[in-house]
Amino acid sequence: MTMCPVCGYRCLPDDVFDHGICPSCGTEFGYDDVTLTHEALRLEWLAKGGEWFDKSITPPSSWDPVADVVATFYKPRLASISRPVRTEFRVDKMMTDVETKVLPVAS
């Protein structure tokens, strides 16, 4: 199985790029993608409504053209809005440091 480089559908047969057709976006590989880039085909497909192409196959229940395209090709990423500031606790001078106050064990 391989993924459609146009719509992100993940269940294409491995030989689809030899003039196979994606059931999700309807791209015919070796034909549609000769004159247009995969991204151009993707945007064109979504602009026309992003409909499931092959009506003889039921789309997966989780299939969502926009969400799948965004997650596959334009992955949201986490970022920071600040750099941490470091500080240290100072031990109050009234506290006893046990390291230095413990008496050595008699041998």
Add this chain to the structure above:
Amino acid sequence: MPRLLLFAPCEKIDLDETTGLVSLIHLVEKLEVTLPAALQIPPHSVAPMHWQSLAVWQVDRSEFGQYEQMANLVLEDGTVAANSEPKKLEPTLPGTTGVKIIATLSVVPITDKPFLLRLSYRKIGAPEWMPAAEYPVEVLLVRQ
């Protein structure tokens, strides 16, 4: 009343199943998305992404199991994009009063506005949820 000690969303929360210790990996502060200018995103769209939130509570022994929490992902217009299921605030280790709840989210909103992760709690059976914390997440949506 339960006392919230910490509420933080992270990319991943690592749980040591043996000791119960948790590690927070990549605290969530901001979401960046770069999209082609021609790509139209319908309102209230979400995209799959795995992230988690951690809530740490301290609960009096007399109130074990009497409260529950829920987390919501809330868009700027007030729309709730996702909910975690209610979870009872009760200790999972004997003799302790601490409660840690990890909620897993499977989506992020695709929006150009900031959104919130809201933690609420209530006494079980009470009609209203009470706010415990709100964690804002900034968004940078770049069009190119």
